[in-house]
Amino acid sequence: MAAASKDQELRQLQNKIKALAENISSLNQQKNQANAELKRIEQQYGETSRTMQNLDEQVNVKQQRIDEIQQEIQLQNGWLLTQQTQLAEQVKTAHALGRQEQLKLLLNQQDINRSSRIMTYYRYFNQARLEQLQYINASLQLLTTLEQEKLQEKQGLAKLIAENKLLQKQLVLSKAERKHILLQIKQDYKDNRKQLSRLKENEKQLKQLISKLDQVTQAEVATKITAQSFSKSKGKLSWPVRGKIIKSFGNHRAGGKWNGVLIKAREGSKITAIAHGQIIFSDWFKGYGLLVIIKHDKNYMSLYAFNQSLYGEVGDWVNAGDMIATLGNSGGREKAGLYFEIRKKNKPLNPKKWCKKRR
Numbered sequence: 001m002a003a004a005s006k007d008q009e010l011r012q013l014q015n016k017i018k019a020l021a022e023n024i025s026s027l028n029q030q031k032n033q034a035n036a037e038l039k040r041i042e043q044q045y046g047e048t049s050r051t052m053q054n055l056d057e058q059v060n061v062k063q064q065r066i067d068e069i070q071q072e073i074q075l076q077n078g079w080l081l082t083q084q085t086q087l088a089e090q091v092k093t094a095h096a097l098g099r100q101e102q103l104k105l106l107l108n109q110q111d112i113n114r115s116s117r118i119m120t121y122y123r124y125f126n127q128a129r130l131e132q133l134q135y136i137n138a139s140l141q142l143l144t145t146l147e148q149e150k151l152q153e154k155q156g157l158a159k160l161i162a163e164n165k166l167l168q169k170q171l172v173l174s175k176a177e178r179k180h181i182l183l184q185i186k187q188d189y190k191d192n193r194k195q196l197s198r199l200k201e202n203e204k205q206l207k208q209l210i211s212k213l214d215q216v217t218q219a220e221v222a223t224k225i226t227a228q229s230f231s232k233s234k235g236k237l238s239w240p241v242r243g244k245i246i247k248s249f250g251n252h253r254a255g256g257k258w259n260g261v262l263i264k265a266r267e268g269s270k271i272t273a274i275a276h277g278q279i280i281f282s283d284w285f286k287g288y289g290l291l292v293i294i295k296h297d298k299n300y301m302s303l304y305a306f307n308q309s310l311y312g313e314v315g316d317w318v319n320a321g322d323m324i325a326t327l328g329n330s331g332g333r334e335k336a337g338l339y340f341e342i343r344k345k346n347k348p349l350n351p352k353k354w355c356k357k358r359r
Contacts, residue, residue, distance in 0.1 A: 289330025
C-alpha cells in the first residue's frame with residue numbers, strides 16, 4: 001500500500017514537472033517574432049540532427065552486417081570448393097575401379113572374406129559420396145540465403161543513406177534560415193544598451209525558472225538522495241564534455257559575469273550528466289537555446305546550455321556519464337560550445353572546484 005502511494009506521488013510530481021516545463025512561457029515570453037522563429041528553427045535543427053545521428057548508427061550496423069555476410073559467403077565458397085574437390089577425387093577413384101567391379105566381386109567367390117571386405121568398402125565409399133553431396137547441397141542453399149540477406153541489407157542501407165541525404169538538405173536549409181534570423185536579431189540589438197538589457201533579462205528569467213523548478217521538485221528529489229550526497233563529490237566529478245574552457249567562472253561578460261564555464265568542443269560531441277539526478281527541464285529557453293537542467297539532490301543542480309539536440313525528457317532519472325545532449329550553438333550563438341553551470345540553491349558555483357582537474 002505504501003509502495004503504491006509512493007508511485008502515485010511520483011507520477012503526480014512528474015506530471016507537475018512536465019506541466020511546468022510546458023507552461024514556462026510566462027518566463028520565456030518572446031519580445032519579437034524573430035526570437036520565436038529562432039526557437040522554432042533551433043528545435044527543428046536539434047530534432048533533425050538527432051535523427052541523423054540515429055540513422056548514422058543504423059547505417060553502421062547495416063554495413064557491419066553486410067561485411068559479416070560477405071565474410072560468411074567467402075568462407076562457404078572456400079568450404080564448397082574443398083568439398084567439390086574431394087567429391088571429384090572420389091568420383092575419379094570410383095571410375096578407376098570400373099563400373100563392373102562390384103559385379104565381378106559378387107561372381108568371384110574364390111576368396112569370400114576378401115570379397116566381403118571390398119563390398120563393405122564400396123558401401124562406405126558410396127555413403128561417403130552421398131554425404132558429400134548432401135553437404136554440398138546444404139552449402140549451396142546457405143549461400144543462396146546469404147546472398148538474399150546481403151541483397152536485403154544493401155537495399156535497407158540504400159534507403160537509410162537516401163533518408164540521411166534528405167535530412168542533410170533540411171539541415172542546410174535550417175542553417176540558412178537560422179543565419180537570416182540571427183542577422184535580424186543582431187540588427188534589433190545593435191544598440192549596446194539593448195543588448196545589455198537583453199542579457200540581464202535572460203539571466204533574470206533563468207533564475208526565476210530555476211526557483212520554480214526547485215520548488216516543484218524539492219520533495220521528490222529529497223526522497224531519492226543517494227547515500228553519498230552530491231556535496232561529497234566535490235573535486236571528483238567528470239566534466240560533461242572534453243574540450244577547451246574559453247570562458248571561466250567569474251570572467252567578465254556584457255552585463256555582468258559568467259556564472260559557469262563555456263567549453264569549446266566539436267559540434268555534435270556527446271554531453272553527459274556529471275552525476276546521478278533527475279532531469280527537471282529539457283527544452284529551448286531564450287538566451288540559452290536547447291537547455292537541460294538536472295537536479296542532483298535537494299540543494300544541487302547542474303545546467304547544460306547551447307545544445308544541438310536533447311536526449312532526455314523531463315522526469316527521466318540519469319546516472320553520471322549518461323548522454324543527455326549533443327554540443328551545439330543554439331540560443332543564437334555563432335560558434336559551437338557548451339555553457340555549463342553548477343548551482344546550490346540557485347547560487348552559481350565554480351565548476352572547476354567541483355570537477356576533476358583538467359590535464
